[in-house]
Amino acid sequence: MSNYPHLFQPLRAGRLTLKNRIIMGSMHTRLEAEPDGSARAAAFYAERARGGAALIVTGGYSPDAHGLLEADAGALDHPHKVAEHRVVTDAVHTAGGLICLQILHAGRYAKHDNPVGASDIASPISRRKPRALSTAEVGQTVASFAACAALAREAGYDGVEIMGSEGYLISQFTALRTNNRSDRYGGPLENRLRFPLEIVRATRARVGADFLILFRMSALDLVEGGLNAEETLQLARGLEAAGVDVLDTGIGWHEARVPTIAYMVPRAAWRDATARIKSAVSIPVVATNRINTPELAEELLRDGVADLVSLARPLLADAAFALKAEQGRAAEINTCVACNQGCLDYLFRNKVASCMVNPRACSETLYPEGKARRAKRVAVVGAGAAGLACAITAFERGHSVTLYEAQEDIGGQLNLAKQVPGKEFAETLRYFRARLGNSSVRLKAGHRADADELARGAYDAVVLASGVRPRLPDIPGIDHPKVLRYDEVLSGAKVPGARVAIIGAGGIGYDVAEYLSEPRAEAKAAGFLENWGVDPQGMGDGGLAAPKPEQSPRAIVMLQRRHTPPGKTLGATTGWALRMTLARRKVPVLSSVSYQRIDDAGLYIEHEGQVKLLEVDHVVLCAGQEPVNELRAELAAKGIDAVAIGGAERAEEIDALRAIEQGMKVAYAL
Ligand code: NAP
Secondary structure: OOOOOOOOOOEEEOOEEEOOOEEEOOOOOOHHHOOOHHHHHHHHHHHHHHOOOOEEEEEEEEOOOOOOOEOOOOEOOOHHHHHHHHHHHHHHHHOOOOEEEEEOOOHHHOEOOOOEEOOOOOOOOOOOOOEEOOHHHHHHHHHHHHHHHHHHHHOOOOEEEEEEOOOOHHHHHHOOOOOOOOOOOOOOHHHHOHHHHHHHHHHHHHHOOOOEEEEEEEEEOOOOOOOOHHHHHHHHHHHHHHOOOEEEEEEOOOOOOOOOOOOOOOOOOOHHHHHHHHHHOOOOEEEOOOOOOHHHHHHHHHOOOOOEEEEOHHHHHOOOHHHHHHOOOHHHOOOOOOOOOOOHHHHHOOOOOOOOOOOOOOOOOOOOOOOOOOOOEEEEEOOOHHHHHHHHHHHHOOOEEEEEEOOOOOOOOHHHHOOOOOOOHHHHHHHHHHHHHOOOOEEEEOOOOOHHHHHHOOOOEEEEOOOEEEOOOOOOOOOOOOEEEHHHHHOOOOOOOOEEEEEOOOHHHHHHHHHHHOOOHHHOOOOHHHHHOEOOOOOOHHHEOOOOOOOOOOEEEEEOOOOOOOOOOOOOOOHHHHHHHHHHOOOOEEOOOEEEEEEOOEEEEEEOOEEEEEOOOEEEEOOOEEEOOHHHHHHHHOOOOOEEOHHHOOOOOOOHHHHHHHHHHHHHHO
């Protein structure tokens, strides 16, 4: 008997039978822009099919040149492109999976020089003003969607997903915010829904009854001038009648000022919006966003919120999510922590997607599973993120590994990061523990390895992953009892008072500010949706309501010396929400400050040409880190050339993303 009886129940979808309720949701990978993109995509998707996902949806492909997300994005708009897709569909079918192509027309979100839209209204997140499609061009675009689906069928796909959410072209037609047309595609709701419904009808007519059509609709627009819940349900019913087999859901347009998938969004936060759609139609409905454990997926299915769950980032993090859940090995799942650092933030920087907790994602052909040619004896010093990733990967590559950790427990800085509200690094630690437990890595915890011991060990390779120590800035009074380090605060060893100044507004400064400004559970007036201004019933304009921001229990001020706008180093897709949270909690950031001294009265700074006293109870140091790598020179003196990784190699900009990636790569290079 499965631990997840609903999750592993087959489901009829159109003419197909899905073996379980897990769909791999669409994610852009940027592999299509790589020279060996088809082979890498084939390996990436095939691994997810072998890992048990019932159905995979590819990243978005445009049906025509206008709809490209960016100049080198993928389009399936010509028969000569069918062959490159065959490589992918054949690989997935050989692996026992099913795969649908997502058809995505970017509309005004296109990052190229010739964007089109329902109307010529620019988006707040793009500088380019779109050209409004003429009525004849709308008809041609409908035909392009259908033609793209026909090519997908020729390429061996089992179906298509029509991308109608997140603010792309189809959303731009349905919402008054972006549609001021005066033809039959503009004006009353019935007209604005015409475009998606025509696309579905034309596609169905072109591909026949036995080809799966999913439509990803916006369960909540979360923008002013977007659809409300009632209008959304009208669209859902229309789509069912037009011939859609499965209704997938998306939450919020990309320009929405409400976080929808990042770590600060509670798990399954959007379940009510999905449940509303399910209650309006009889075809299967898919729940999405922040569903990252099999328990949660099972709960949503059991409670009748949806018929299927879409896991996108969670299957980047772990290709075998479904298999592990089915086999009772859920503790071994590498859980997506919704950091967005390796996936969306990479895509924003025009890099191929990866995953912070699984750097092999989208690079399966570069880091194939299997053993190294020669087994070596390896010592890894430090069991933080970098050391754990290195030691475990090295073991799995066939090496004999000893892992030294000075603390009693593993985890290093992950033990601090997991204290930050919303940051699920406890899952990452649980996963590392499970992998370590299944390995024969010799863990020597509570044991500080020295150069003599490492030399006696006669290892073939020594990897130093000894991490970082907090930087103590050179400020008079730095040893005053008012001064606390970030590690003392996040570990709970020291609790700051009601008035706090934070020195340093980098990633850790922001994390500490969030931690210290988070209202205590008993003082929380409202939940996530109310804080961010989401109408729980979805009946406000675009599903929005007036936000009810949280109040900080402390008066906090953040400080930095640099003159640039604060928070510039935060993640592209999460930083804005963190900055907004702190602004709403009235936590200011002062730039261009210099630190004078700290005494019983507080912290003296020079700011805007004046010396000011910040009368605070505590000053929390978040002024960066320095590497801990003294062993390297000691080993060098004994003729041992140790490789330093993670913060021990370079403390600047060290985070779990670089630590885990470097740990894995060094293990492959052994
Ligand atoms: P950081 O981002 O480099 O910030 C260090 C801060 O300390 C800066 O604000 C810097 O600002 C200040 N500083 C540096 N030297 C100082 C000195 N001598 N005296 C006073 N202030 C000084 O480093 P971090 O905050 O320690 O974070 C470490 C890494 O982890 C970073 O790469 C960060 O992005 C990453 N991280 C990421 C996340 C995430 O969510 N993605 C969260 C936490 C950490 P000024 O020099 O202008 O004063």
